[in-house]
Amino acid sequence: MSRCPDRFPRSTPARRTRGVALITVLSLVVIVCLILVAFVAAMRIERTASYSYSQSISAEQIGQGGLRRIIAELQNEMGKDAAPLLDYPRKPIYTNVSSTNIMPQYVGTNADMPNLLKISTTTAPYTGTLSSGRLVATSVNTSVAAQNGRFVDTNRWNLPQLGRFPGANTTPYWVLMTRSGVTNGSGIGFGATGDTLNNPAAGNTNFVIGRFAYAIYDTGGLLDITQAGHPTSISSSDLQQIKGALPGASLSDSSLSIDEQKLITWRNAASRSSYVSYVTNFLATNAIGTVYPGDNTFLSRQDLIKAAKDGIAGLSTNSLPNLTTFSRDRNAPSWGPTFNASDLGGTNSSLYAYRNNAGVSTTTPFTSANRNPNRLLPGVRFSSTHTITDYDSSGSAYTYKVEPGDAVVQRRFPLPRLAWVGSSGPNGVTAAAVRACFGLSWGASADPNLAGVNVWKYEELTPQSTIKTLDQVASEGRAPNFFELLQAAILRGSLGVNGNAGVTSGTAYNLSIQQTFPAFQILRMGAAAIDQADVDSYPTVIEYQQSGSAWQACGVESLPGIISVTPVVGVPYSSPQTEGETSATAAVYLSFNLWNPHRTTPNNVPELRIRARGSVGVYNMHGDPAVLTSTLGSKSEPGYLADIDEAIELTPSARTGFTTPATLMTTDLQGAKPPATVPTDVDRGEWVEALPLGASLSTSIAALRLSDFRYKLGAASAITTERYQSTKVALGYDNTSPFNAVMEFKSPSGAWVPYQFATGMNNDLTWFNSLGGNFYVVSANARTDGKYFANFIAYLGGTYPAGWTINANSGAVYHGVTNDPWSSPAGTGTVYLTYNNTWERSLMFASNDPRSTRFNTWMFTRNGTVPLGAARSMLLWSSTNNAAPFEKGFGGDSNAVQLKPAIFGTSYFPAQLSRNNFGSSTAISAPDNGVTRTGAGSETSYTDSDGLRRVADSGLYIDAGATTGNPFERALDKPIVLNRPFRSVGELGFVFRDNPWRTADLFSSKSADSALLDVFTIQQSTEPVISGRVNLNTRNPAVLKSLLSDALVDPIDASSLSATDAANLAAAITQFTSTNKLINKSDLVNLVSPYLSPTTGTTKSANFSTLDDQNLKPRREAFIRALSDTTQTRTWNLMIDIIAQSGRYGPAASALDKFIVESERRYWLHVAIDRFTGEVLDQKLEVVTE
Structure with missing residues (x-):
């Protein structure tokens, strides 16, 4: 049975209205309650967030405050042994810098981490005679868990990839930060009251608000990967143009674990096609960090690490301990003398x-x-x-x-x-x-x-x-x-x-x-x-x-210079003196030997000429007074005084010739006249083909012929013992007109300008002045066969008169008489004009080094059994003349040397100045400054004004009879003219310093020139701070090897250091600096070079491949050239890895490890500090994301 609708209750309008209102009110109450609940919840969340944020801010402040304190501690360390110079209080200068304090003191390091410099630890960060560091940590290692379980394990500390801590006990320790600063907690207890570490009362300055720990790495000894390396396809010639800069470093060695070509393809995406221009124009002139349009770079270390982990740019994590992205150096020298x-x-x-x-x-x-x-x-x-x-x-x-x-x-x-x-x-x-x-x-x-x-x-x-x-x-x-x-x-x-x-x-x-x-x-x-x-x-x-x-x-270019001037007086074959004749006519010549002692073939050679200027006096007691109307000398002897100014141009082939010392030949001159040419005036000279010497009829020797000299001999011209000296040729006889022979070049404007003088320089006070050579007429001693000889007037070619003798071996031409011509002349009273030993018995005004104006005038008599050709070339020291008396070169005592610089001893062998080592195999660093070798043999050397005997360029060879180390004989021993811009400041070692056979010394312990490496540079930056330099005290041999590899050893044959050579040198240098820190780049010369081979000569060090690499100055200095512009010692480049935690100790805390961590921050601070001023030159902060 269905329910009847009439049974449902019926409603009235009034009752319906009251129900809706109630529901509305109740709904609003619910909404308001929900809003209140949400608000309360939001407030609670905000409170938590705010607290967390405030704690993170605290951690940030603790971290940055800790960094400031660490930097201050590093700056304070600079004055730990001596106070800075404070004549300008705001700008201190630390003058106490030495090998023991040029770098920060190592604290808490381990053998597995060569880049690690310091960690926070229970030991003071530095100790000195004046002060010690105060930033001392607690005994709590960061690997120990905090009250709430937080700790820092080795994996986290290894994050920078600059080495791996071998165990937890080797990692940093915590430093506490209180309201008043840092502490290690020593002597401060815990408790709810008093000045304890955990009492939060407002007036307690010991209350701990956080802690931090740090590790400091020396990144100055690493390769700046934003610059280092070059395309592997670069040609050798292009590479040498940039070898003096960090991009010239070779990164292909397996120990670096870098695919160099992939790196360049990624980093230099746009610039690699014109890399030399990029390095020499863009990189050298732009500010730090400027990136070429279209290129890539690494912005931070974390960026670099990520690239290595991802296999980007040809990198791997194995390469990271040798790399950095931050390198700075003050672009100013820090050199000061380091020795007395x-x-x-x-x-x-x-x-x-x-x-x-x-x-x-x-x-x-x-x-x-x-x-x-x-x-x-x-x-x-x-x-x-x-x-x-x-x-x-x-x-x-x-x-x-x-x-x-x-x-x-x-x-x-x-x-x-x-x-x-x-x-x-x-x-x-x-x-x-x-x-x-x-x-x-x-x-x-x-x-x-x-x-x-x-x-x-x-x-x-x-x-x-x-x-x-x-x-x-x-x-x-x-x-x-x-x-x-x-x-x-x-x-x-x-x-x-x-x-x-x-x-x-x-x-x-x-x-x-x-x-x-x-x-x-x-x-x-x-x-x-x-x-x-x-x-x-x-x-x-x-x-x-x-x-x-x-x-x-x-200056000095690769051009020929005058090495000697030789007066020659001889009887021409056209009018030879014969038995019974009482007169003769002698030709008078000035002969010149030229030499370009350089290995370098010159570029763009100007027109050159030789010029003879000044007065020349020729006189002799037996001159014919009817012709020779002047009377010269202390004995008023007949003669003539010529005042000449004669110049003649060299042929184009001669301008680049004379690579060995040689007499001027007719083929060297433009327009030399025939042999019979005689000057028409006493004040004139003629550049002619000289009459042949000895028995030869053709020599093609060119000389400046002066007026002839007429002799009148016979019974009326008796020879007395006080007049034994014969013909004199006095250069600069008239002191108002000194004499010199000069090499001149034709300037672009067409003017002839002197560039080299046989003696002195352009001021004529330094020219030949009353310097003469005496050509003796007769010998004072009889030969074993009882004959005496009338010597030293050359017979110039042709058929010899009867009775004259020619020695085929020596070229000697002589004639003897049986009576002593001193006390009992021949029956007619005639003295024959003959000559013994031809040209090599001539007097010679010689220079040790045609480039030098120092010790460059001396006079000796050429003698001995030297073949005519060798004598003509005037080899001061030749390997072909090693038998006595030439084993030390030409020279000797006063019998051979007529004039020498006053500072040298009795025996003078000027060729030995090309070594200046007095025969020592340890001359590179020996404290012995003697100038004469003891025992057998005789060496010629000198000391500078400070009493130090500094070896010449060939001074590391010692065997006096050897071909090696002999610039007169071997091409490798000759100096070099680069004829191009310098590619490294170390190439200043090629610069001649106006001492015989000495260029700027960048290889010996006594070097006076080593500061050149610090004062000059090839970098064209206008900035006060530059990048791309490696600290010479690096502990990383692989880094030095990359700088040394492919460095030019010989700029002429373009040979370079092999990887093996570079590895050996890098290992030796890092071994040396591990116990002998370098305070300046000049120490590469004064300290490192002698260390690499303290004994030279025939003893070869394992640090060099060959004796030539060790002993030849240009080759030995190869490592100097490679490192001089790519390195520095002045600036501390550091990376500070700091982990900072905010937090506190709880009320119940009773031990230092019970710290409650509330927040944490980690930073990597890259910082550059000037060791000589303490100034922070630059810094870059990375917030580390883990």
Whole structure:
């Protein structure tokens, strides 16, 4: 039965309205309750979030505060042994830098992690005589769990991929952060009251609010992967152009685990097609971090690690311990002298106590007129504010400001600027740029012999005609120029050594005055550097005012120079003297030997000529007074005085010839006249083919023929013992017209300019003045056969008269008489004009090294059994002449040497100056500064003004009879002119320093030139901070190997260091620096090079492949060239890995490990700190995401 609808209750409208209202109210109540509940829940969530956020902020603050404290501790470490110099309090200078403190002290490290420098540990981060570090950690290792279970295991600490901690106990320890700073908790307890670690009372400064731990890595010894490496397809010649920069590093070695080509393809996606230009133009001149358009780079270490893990850019995780993305260096030198001359066996004079005087300018032993040029460079500073104008690589001016206390040398000097000094004036830049950067102006010479000819003129001189020192530059508010920096970098005591030291007047004094002045030598070195780096063969001539006279310092190109001048007086075969004749006519010649001692074939050779200028006196007691109307000499002997000025051009082939010392031949001259040509005037000379020597009828020797000399002999001209000297040829007889033979080049303007002198330089005080050779008429001693000989007048060709003898072996031509011509002349009283031993018995005015103006005038008698051809070539030292008396080269005692520099001993063998080692196999570093070898044999050597005997370029060879080490004989031993821009600052080692056979010394312990490596650079950046340098004290041999591999060993034959050679050198260098930290790049020269082979000669070190690689200076310096521009020692490049935790100790805590961690942050701070100033040069913070 169905329910009837009428049974459902019926409703009324009023009751329906009241029900709806109730439901609405109840619904609103529910909604409000829900809102309240939601609000309360949201507030609780927000409170939790806010607390978490506040704790994260706390962790961030603790981490950043910890980093600031760590950096401060590192800066404080710099003064742990000696306080900094605070004459400018806001700009301290640390002058105590030494091998023991150049790097931060290693603390908490382990053998498995060569890059690890420090960790937070219970040991002080440094200890010193003045102070010790205060950032000492608790005894709680980070691997120990906190109260709430948080800990940091080795895997997390290994995240930077700079090495792996071998165990939990080797990881960092926690440092506590309280309200008042850091503590290790020592002496502070726990408790609810008092100054405890866990009492949160507002006034408790010991309350712990967090903790942090850190590891510091030395990333300065790693390869900056944003720059290192090059395309594997790059040609050898292109590679050598960039080898002096980090992109020239080889990354192909398996130990680096890098696919170099994939790296370059990814990183240099756009620039690899023109990689040399990218390196030398873009990378060298742009600011740090500038990325070439279209290229890629690594933005952080985490970015690098991710790429390695993902196999991007040819990287793997095995390569990471050798790589960094952050490298910085202050672009300014930090060199200061590291030794006194007495330390190495030199003089005790306070003037040469270089290290002791590094902070001294004008105080004793110096004065305001004689200032100290060799200072600790960061310590020479401006005393007031200045705006400095400098010039970029294009020659455009830019400015920067300096304040009191800033170093005068704000930038290393870029060697590419040398190209601005052209052979016709400023090259591609303004005159103002050259004037500012070099102190040079292009203008008319003040030398009257070059009137109207433009030369480079040095303008920045003191009233004492010296180059200004850096403190004088500072007072002028400008940047130092090239020559001022050169002077600052070269030790004073190695300059200005005078071969006639102690002689205060007269001819010998004048002949060597230019040797005394350091300014002249510095300018010559600078000119030689310019000539090394240019592409032509026009010598650079720099004129300056020395005591009111215009002196010219000439550079050195690969051109022939005059090595000797030989007067020859002989009877022509056309009028030979015969028995009974009482007169004869002798021809008078000046013969010249030329030599280009370089290995290099010159480029763009200018026209050259030889010129003879000045007076020549020829006289003899037996001259014919009817013809020879002048009376010369102390005996008023008949003769003539010629005042000549004769020049003749060399042929094109001769300009590039004379690769061995050789007499000038007719084929070398343009327009030599026939043999019979005789000057028509006594003041004239003729360049002629000389009459043949000895029995030969054709020699083609060219000489300058002077007027003939007429003899009148016979009973009326009796010979007495006081008149035993015969014909004199006096060069510069008239002291108002000194004599010289000069090599000149034709400048682009068409003017003839001197570049080399047989003696001295352009000032004629240094020329031959009353120097003569005596050609004896008769011998004073009888031969064993009882005959006496009338010697030393050459018989010039043709058929010999009856009774004359020719020695086929020696070429000797002689004639004997049975009566003693001294006391009992022959029946007719006739003395025959004969000659013994032909030309090699002539007197010769010789130079040790045609490039040098030092010790370059001496006179000797050529004698012995030398074949005529060898004598003519005048080989001072030849392997073909090793038998006595030539085993040391030509020379000997006073019987052979008529004139020599005063500083040398009785026996003088000038060829030995090409070694200057007195026969020692340890001359590279030996403290013995003797100049004479003891025992058997005799060596010729000298010491510089500071008493140090510095070896010459061939000084690492010792066998006097060997071909090797002999620039007179072997091409490999000859110097090199690059004729191209420098590719490494180490190539300054090719620059001639105006000492015989000495280029800038970048290989020996006594080097006075090693600071050049720090003062100059090939990088053209205008920035005060640069990148892409590796710390020389790296513990990673693989890094050094990458820099050394493929480095050019010999620029002539283009040989380079093999991977094996590079590995051996890298291992040896890192072994040395593991216990002997280098404080400057100069230490590569003074310390590392001698270490690589302390004994040289025939003893070969395992660090070199061959004796030539070890002993030949250019080859030995290969590692210097490879490292000099790619490395640094001044800047600490560090990565600080810090883990910071905010939190607290609970009320019940009773031990240091009961810390409650509330939040955590991790940072990697890359920081560069200047070791000499403590300044933070740059920093980059990475927030680490784990």
